[in-house]
Amino acid sequence: MELSKIRNFSIIAHIDHGKSTLSDRILELTGAVDAREMREQYLDSMDLERERGITIKAQNVRVDWKGHVMHLIDTPGHVDFGYEVSRSLAACEGVVLVVDAAQGIEAQTLANCYLALENNLEIVAVLNKIDLPAADPDRYAMEIETVLGIPAEEILRISAKTGDGVPELLDAIIARIPAPTGDPNAPLQALIFDSQYDQYRGVVSSVRVMQGRMKSGIRVQFMQARNIHESLEIGVRRPVPTPVAELGPGEVGYLIAGIKDVAQARSGETVTTALLPATEALSGYRDPKPMVFCGLYPIDGDDFENLRESLEKLRLNDASVTYEPESSGALGFGFRCGFLGLLHMEIVKERLEREFDLSLIATAPSVAYKILRTDGGVEIVDNPADLPLPQNIASIEEPYFKVNIITPKDFTGTLMDLCQSKRGEMLKLEYLSPERVELHYAIPLGEVVIDFFDQMKSRTQGYASLDYELDGYRPSDLVRVDLLLNGLPADAFSTIVHRDKAFDYGRRMCAKLKLLIPRQMFDVPIQAAIGSKVLARETVKAKRKDVLAKCYGGDITRKRKLLEKQKEGKKKMKAIGRVEVPGDVFISALKLDD
């Protein structure tokens, strides 16, 4: 294919700024999907994605517009998936920056724009939702000019909802985003920017050919995984997968190579030919690095092997999850799992339960601490239960995040309070415009993963946005707070917190658990303690009545079904000692407002 007729771009947008709607409109306008087959959020294929309104897996689609071939690469929309975004961007020559004309640019969008600029990508900026009464495109065009240096008059104004301005946007993409370059006769270098597991076809990878040609039926080498496979099928998504004989430089499509595990075809992987391999892999590859850890335990201990198999299968589709077996006095046998962030953790738990029909309990999430032992040894501990005895610890270091928050200036004070309460250290405060401020903080990761994001949203009515990156380890005065249920320590629920916050944490956790643990047939004391020192105590009073008053001829069927449902509900409860605890108690506790 003629390089000059190809355009590869990605859409960068904040959640709810209209990325999925714009993708839908582009599919419609270019005739890729006819109106009859159209459904909302066409490219978000997982139920979870539609329900949550976010993209978790990247997608790509080829459309035709005025004699050109365009590849739209849809990227994940959450801060947990920053690396995946960076690989998707590496497959593009430009991005379409979508900004809500009533809200302005958000931190994560900005971070992705900087990422695009660093990669020398052309940015086509659009203000979306101009049909909204609250839209103020002039103001936000100025803001984009100030922040990103894109001249205000170049910024397009569209409504993805009505389709207004979208054809002009497609024209602008052709006019402004450069065509890809690449030598069709050089050794093959193709970038994998996403892989998904299909139970019938194995791993289906999204690829962008950088140099050379990728052909079907040849032996290909995966340079990072150091494996050789046969390219069984290559093709393009229009969006219906359509096999092709070869993909040349600049082209985006998919590759099926009989791989059974997405870990063998990770985002950032370089594919070359086995016969005449490229001398080096494309740059930018990174092993996935889990940030948040928790234990996942089957509610029914007999499901341990099922959980293992399910994790294996899930990992075929999500190579960023890590897991290894662990055991807990309170919960039995389970797995210590690592996730990219809290949202990722929630999604993985939910997928395991939905797709593999498991009932799981998640322990309190933790980050990875660096323990400096008195004997000079160093160990990384991501499970608070594994913390060495106090006498063996010289010091503990915790991971820090560099956090950037963009907010309307009126919320600066409340956000500074929040950051302070999370032990944050201010690095910089700058005005992006007279109205908007960017705050830079260093904050312990352990504080960020707990409820920072939700708190920030609630304190700013959703107007502030956040981006973060890892910023090394620092020593801190940390202690382990244990939780006791019915007098027995529930090791899996221990958490490492700063000493100054231990009392407050213990008190709040007891209060939340009191709300989340259903009443049992006996009183259940909940205690938080450091060692033998009790910090807080609450009691879940014994349940006294649950019976249904009436059960006559017309009630029998309904009553039986209710009992069946309650029985199912019980299967989602984990018995810790004699106490039945809901499987999502800790995820819920983190979300519960004080």
Add this chain to the structure above:
Amino acid sequence: MPTQKDFDQFGVYIHIPFCHHRCDYCSFATWTDRHHVIDHYMRALDTDIKRNVAAGMPAVNTVFIGGGTPTLVRPESLMACLAQLPLVAGAEVTVECNPDDVTDAMMATYSDGGVNRISMGVQSMTAHVLASLGRTHNLANVQSAVESVRGSGIPALNLDLIYGAVGETLDDWRYTVQQAIELSPTHVSAYGLTVEPGTPLAREPHRHPDDDDQADKYIIVDDILRSAGLANYEISNWARPGYECRHNLLYWRQGNYTGFGCAAHSHADGRRWWNVRTPERYIEAVDTNSPTEASGETLDAVTQKREALELSLRTSDGVPVGALDLKALEGLAEVVGERIVLTQRGRLLGNEVSLRLY
């Protein structure tokens, strides 16, 4: 108390879906604006019953005419339906009555028609609780209604009571139960107010009953009734010996019964089904001689067995030793003879125990 042989008995339920006024906690199939179809509905009932008898309905041991408000219908047409049924000698025949509607003449007609048990919807004896339940009946009417029942010679009388309305104190409830005893009923049903989805009550959380309060009230009613000589024989039912409601026992013993009228449920040997919900659709079905059934289910052997245990556990029949692990139940159930029976505390936590049935 009747024994297990009631499993062989056959019951008939007749549903009268009309009310003067809808109580705001009620989720039954009843209507306050369909009085114009009453006559047509009663003719449909009559036809439906005749057809079933002609098709070989078994001899009937128990009849329950409920609603809605059966006393809203002319007693003669109610008795005409009843007369179609092949009753065995000594059959139990109950009619649910609204105290406001009851007259000497009505009770005399019932008695002549073979009714031998009245179930009276009293709910509470305190005016403010009645008001909070959305009930409008007059307390003085309860007294005179009971006298009418007695005067007619109908021997068995149940009083329905409800506890847990907002604003009802423990003393209010104690007073209600004591006043009920004063009326010398042979049977009392006391129900914890239940929030049913879709009712006006469901939309007002501040009026929802509190489980702990209802537990206290359950203990009050159980203690008072027991010392007055009414034994508890099902979670919400108490009776003088020999006056247990045989029709309801038939339900709890998984007996067979046929329901007539809209929304009425039926059961025959593991198949359960229910009729179309509105009176108009019921009338239309009967008039066109098409099935009145809206839907149904057939229980497999395992489910049928579990359902039998769940139902029986609610009663003083209990379940066979071996159906429950007593050790794990910590005083919620006890062994009586060959059976495991719920204790007072266990009756309050009946669901919790049910979930542990093998």
